[in-house]
Amino acid sequence: MTTTTYADTSVTVDDEGFFTDPGQWTEPMAEQIAREQNIATLTDRHWTVIHFMRAEYAAKGTGPTVRILGKTSGVSVKELYQLFPKGPAKTAAKIAGIPKPRGCI
């Protein structure tokens, strides 16, 4: 685990850059994390996914997989890949300030 700074605030992230405490995340941080992931601006559609990710994490203790996102977020898998080109579940989790989704075994 390491410490990094987003929106002038120090936060704790894991080795891959995922937040370890979603409580440290604020909306202004998202734009900066998105740019690190080569997403220049966050549109309303991005925000739909980001808010959905945080709500899912709060309810279930893990972020959803791409397949569950596609079924339940109102954004299709195809569009998810357009919004978050390199692995929507992981990239959106990183921008939404939640830990890496556990996925399946």
Place this chain on the structure above:
Amino acid sequence: MTVSHPGAESGGMDKSIVILGSGTAGTLTANRLRRTYDERECRITVVDQNDDHVYQPGLLFVPFGLAEPHALVRPRPQQLRDGIGYRSAEIERVDVAVGKVHFTDGTSLDYDVLVVATGASLLPEETEGLTGPGWGEKVHTFYDLPGAVALHRALKRFEGGRVVVNVVDLPIKCPVAPLEFAFLADWYFQRRGIRDRVELTYVTPLDGAFTKPVAAKALGGLLKEKGIELVTEFALGEVDGTGGRLVSYDEREVPFDLAVVVPLHGGAEYVERSPGLGDELGFIPVDRHTLQHPDHPQVFAIGDAAGLPASKAGSVAHFEGEVLAHNIGRFLAGKPLDASYDGHTNCFIETGFHKALLIDFNYDTEPLPGHFPGTVGLPLLKESRANHLGKLAFEWLYWHNLLPGRELPGISSAMPEHGKTHTPA
């Protein structure tokens, strides 16, 4: 742990246990429960929509002509002990609020305890193009019996070209089976003398050959050794059967002449029609230790139907069985559940040339090298002939020990720690 008898307090046979599904998990649960609890204590009814019990581990061998399809199928009711009711019916929905199962023929069944053991279903139609042109001709699956038989015919005709093995997404039944298929394909084409004319590629949505780091490294090494190309982080968006291409959502392409695809999995269809029973994919969310539904205490799930962070594998159902039978007795007796499943999983991985490797793990410990079940025993994470013989012997044990709900010789429900070597990946 002492066994609690459900009839002890109520004093009679007024409890009804309904088990949905008569596959590996449902059958072994019914048999365990019947052996533990007297017929005067509870009624047990098992429901399934067809009477064919398929030995699913055998499906892997059918495409290579190593198993006879008809030899893998036995009648479901015959696998159940005396004193267990069997009902052949299609489930319409479960009403968890009142504790009732409705069938499509208009009848219903009340329960005091419901065990959901209807497994996982294949959903090939959820992937664009997968069941389109070429399906059953150059696009196949071996995850059901008709598919495995059709693939056997296609492999016999195959004279060379690009063979792609693809897992669309997890969870799938027996997550090692697609790797085993790739290993056996290498062996099969060598045996036919055409291996030099076949390009073998393994395409996975994961970032490695397998989910767990130490095993992923060992299995990735085996792919390399056998000249099988590994394509990772491939999220299949579309199958183009006519053009012979797998296309990912991020627009990468893998060309093929023969594609062996493991389709998306979901829970049984009726789960979606049963509000409050399942999750988004139709699996049943249960406590990972007690196997009880968090919102409906009279509902339990076992095996592939359960939405647990464990593999969908027969060994998991077997290890869960002991815990489940015990906890159902406690529940019916009004006592707190005290049996706990630890995530124990045990899989033989067939690697071709009469060898196999064995992995053993649980929720907290990933598959490690060493020996199983103790310091003297079968080698773990290492190819050996002994493991191959173990895999073959398992078929007999499946029908004669596992389905009847008996212990397997020398193997406990809890994962053995003894004999494992903890080394970093």
